Amino acid sequence: MSYNWNWSIFFEPSLDGTHTYLTTLLWGAGWTLATAFAAFAIALSLGSVVGVARTAPQAWVRALSTCFVEVLRNVPLLVQMFLWYFVLPELLPDELGTWLKQLPDAQFYTAVVCLGCYHAARMAEVVRAGLQSLPGGQRMAGQALGLNLAQTYRYVLLPMAYRIVVPAITSEFLSCTKNTSVALAIGLMELTGSARAMQENSFQIFEAFSAATTLYLALNLIIIFAMRRVERLAVVPGYGTPQKAA
Amino acid sequence: MLNGFDLQVVINALPYLFMTGMAFTLTLTAFATLAGIAFGTLLAMMRLSRHRALAYMAAGYVNLLRSLPLVLVIFWFYFLVPYLAQWAMGASRPVRVDPFWSSVITFTLFEACYFCEIIRAGIQSLPKGQLLASQALGMHGGQSMLYVVLPQALRNMLPLMLTQTIILFQDTSLVYVLSITDFLGATAKVAQRDGRLLEMYIFAALVYFVISLLASHAARRLQRRVAIIR
Numbered sequence: 388m389s390y391n392w393n394w395s396i397f398f399e400p401s402l403d404g405t406h407t408y409l410t411t412l413l414w415g416a417g418w419t420l421a422t423a424f425a426a427f428a429i430a431l432s433l434g435s436v437v438g439v440a441r442t443a444p445q446a447w448v449r450a451l452s453t454c455f456v457e458v459l460r461n462v463p464l465l466v467q468m469f470l471w472y473f474v475l476p477e478l479l480p481d482e483l484g485t486w487l488k489q490l491p492d493a494q495f496y497t498a499v500v501c502l503g504c505y506h507a508a509r510m511a512e513v514v515r516a517g518l519q520s521l522p523g524g525q526r527m528a529g530q531a532l533g534l535n536l537a538q539t540y541r542y543v544l545l546p547m548a549y550r551i552v553v554p555a556i557t558s559e560f561l562s563c564t565k566n567t568s569v570a571l572a573i574g575l576m577e578l579t580g581s582a583r584a585m586q587e588n589s590f591q592i593f594e595a596f597s598a599a600t601t602l603y604l605a606l607n608l609i610i611i612f613a614m615r616r617v618e619r620l621a622v623v624p625g626y627g628t629p630q631k632a633a
Numbered sequence: 634m635l636n637g638f639d640l641q642v643v644i645n646a647l648p649y650l651f652m653t654g655m656a657f658t659l660t661l662t663a664f665a666t667l668a669g670i671a672f673g674t675l676l677a678m679m680r681l682s683r684h685r686a687l688a689y690m691a692a693g694y695v696n697l698l699r700s701l702p703l704v705l706v707i708f709w710f711y712f713l714v715p716y717l718a719q720w721a722m723g724a725s726r727p728v729r730v731d732p733f734w735s736s737v738i739t740f741t742l743f744e745a746c747y748f749c750e751i752i753r754a755g756i757q758s759l760p761k762g763q764l765l766a767s768q769a770l771g772m773h774g775g776q777s778m779l780y781v782v783l784p785q786a787l788r789n790m791l792p793l794m795l796t797q798t799i800i801l802f803q804d805t806s807l808v809y810v811l812s813i814t815d816f817l818g819a820t821a822k823v824a825q826r827d828g829r830l831l832e833m834y835i836f837a838a839l840v841y842f843v844i845s846l847l848a849s850h851a852a853r854r855l856q857r858r859v860a861i862i863r
Contacts, residue, residue, distance in 0.1 A: 390716060461845035462838045463803035466817060470838060473830040561700070568702035572810060579705045592712045599705055607700040 396591045397598065408585050408595075415581030416602045422498050422577060423564040429503025430563065431556075434510025439540055441515040452511065459508035464501075464569050471501040472573045498570035498577075506563050513555045517548030553621045557614040564606060578602055639829060643836045646823040654819030655840075657733065661815065662802045665740035669801070670794065672741060673748025680753055695746040703743060703807055710739040711811055732813045736805075744801050751797060755790035756782060785861065792856035799848045803841065816840070 397409040406414070440452035459467070472494070476484035490496060521544060529539035571580035582599035586592045679691035698706060714735050715727035722728060759782060767777035806817040814822065817837055824833035 457846060458842065461803075461842045461849065463806040463817070463841055465806045465809060466834065466838045466841055469821075469830075469834045474834050477831045565700075565702035568704040569807065571704065579702060579708070582705070583708060586708075586712075596705065596709050596712070600701060600709075603701050603705065604697075 390593065392594070393591055394594060396589050396594055399589070401585065402588045408589065409598075411576075411581050411585065412578070412595075412598050412602065415576055415578040415599075416606065418495070418575065419564065419567045419577040420606070422495065422502065422567040422570065422575070423560070425499040426502035426506060426567070427560055427563050429499065430506035430510045430559070433503065433507035435514050435545075437507060437511035438514025438518065439545070441511060442518045444536070456508045456511050459505055460512075464505055464566060465572055467505055468498070468501050468569055468573055472497045494570065494573050494575040497573060498567065498575050502563060502566055502570070505566070506559060509562075510556075510559055513552050513559060514548060516555070517552035518544055520551060521547055547623065547626075550621045550623050551626070553614075553618050557611070557618065560614070561607060561610055564610065565603075639832055642823075642827055642829045642832050646820075646827075646833070649823065650816065650819050653814055654816035657814060658802070658805050658816040661733065661736055661740065661805050661808075662798065664737045665744055665805075666798045666801060668737070668741040669744035669748050670752075672745035674752055676745055676749035677752035677756065680749065681756060691749070695749050698743055698746045699750075703804055704810055706743050707736075707739050707807060707810060710742065711735055714738055732808075732811065736808050736811075736813065740801065740805065744797070744804075747797055747800075748794065751790050751793045752786070755786040755793075758789060759785055788859050788861060791859050792852050795852040795855060796849065799845050799852070802848070803845060806841070 397412075398407050400406070401408045401411045403411070437452045437455055440448045441456070443449055443452075462470075476487045478484075479487065487493065525543055525547065526539060529543035534542065567575075567577050568579035570577055571583065574580075576584070578599055582595045585595040589595070676691045676695060679687045680695070682688055714730050718724070718728035718730055719726065763781055763785065764777060767781040772780065805815055808815050809817050809821065812818065820833045820837040824830045827833075
């Protein structure tokens with residue numbers, strides 16, 4: 388192969404003049420993690436609400452939450468990113484739209500909200516699957532004890548459902564971390580974005596992408612090891628073996 | 634605001650969006666699905682093979698690509714394929730590869746990992762007795778795979794494969810990062826040329842939504858029809 392390898396490129400100053408390329412890549416990894424955590428916080432909370440709504444007794448609540456899930460799952464993430472970033476400020480009243488456009492780190496907030504909603508739709512399906520995997524007797528037993536609907540969910544159904552779906556939450560979080568890379572299209576300098584910038588400025592294509600690959604693998608491993616601990620803590624004793632999500 | 638919604642912009646762009654953009658997206662999806670299933674089957678066979686080395690190689694490849702974001706993989710192959718082509722053809726400099734074929738190669742190699750896992754799960758979900766029965770009938774490994782295991786496994790995983798194809802269809806929009814004119818790329822070009830981001834992106838979302846929704850409904854109907862009753 389006619390390619391000039393130059394691994395010492397990482398220690399050369401990048402185009403911003405102050406940091407080395409290695410530092411910019413690590414900053415990129417930092418943005419990736421920050422985006423993933425913030426987005427997943429939204430996904431987990433919003434997804435739980437929508438997931439519960441998908442199993443609610445009221446038909447209109449179920450219909451509304453089904454719409455939310457179907458819309459967010461059937462539009463590509465990149466298109467959603469553009470909608471939040473380019474289209475939303477146009478739809479808002481003028482002052483609000485301008486404020487939104489001039490927000491410092493607007494790309495970051497947009498990416499967080501967009502990814503949060505996208506993964507909320509997928510988390511809703513996970514939570515729903517967990518709730519529906521419980522025997523119907525659980526809900527009835529809760530009501531027989533005189534709990535109202537909210538209490539039945541709060542004290543009987545959700546604690547079990549969450550513990551059953553922890554492995555699926557792990558894979559959702561992994562895919563959320565990977566999906567942060569889509570935000571490079573709206574200019575967020577996360578890991579893939581900073582590797583891309585390094586490649587464009589230094590022409591050391593394969594070094595830049597190798598470094599990004601290594602960092603992604605490291606992130607994956609850390610997340611998997613951390614979540615394995617959570618999975619061991621969360622496993623319900625005697626409740627069969629938790630099914631891994633396909 | 635919405636009262637400024639200019640439908641005419643979208644109508645004028647329709648031929649370009651569909652003849653150029655959607656044609657690219659759909660052919661890419663079709664090629665990558667077929668090649669991805671073929672390579673994915675091969676990977677699944679390797680993962681389930683008795684030879685340890687083959688199984689480890691396939692597992693390493695699948696797990697590596699599944700832990701990387703697609704955007705990064707797209708960049709990797711976009712730059713790597715010219716060098717690979719140079720090496721394969723013995724050329725003196727990196728070969729220029731058509732963006733379409735570069736994308737086909739990328740998506741095939743990437744989606745094959747996901748197809749591989751679907752196929753592997755499908756094969757493993759068959760009752761063990763099926764394989765034992767075929768061996769009791771005197772079939773050798775290849776025969777029992779071909780006549781007993783795969784026909785049932787493929788039938789079981791057909792809906793999942795269709796779902797994965799829908800995901801692939803949505804994922805093709807990511808070739809945007811290479812400024813390729815797929816459906817989203819075409820939309821973005823018109824949007825920027827005419828300064829009409831609002832109309833164009835909402836239209837793009839709508840088209841993706843309708844196609845994916847119809848396809849996922851088809852997948853659900855298929856699931857009911859092909860389910861093997863035991």
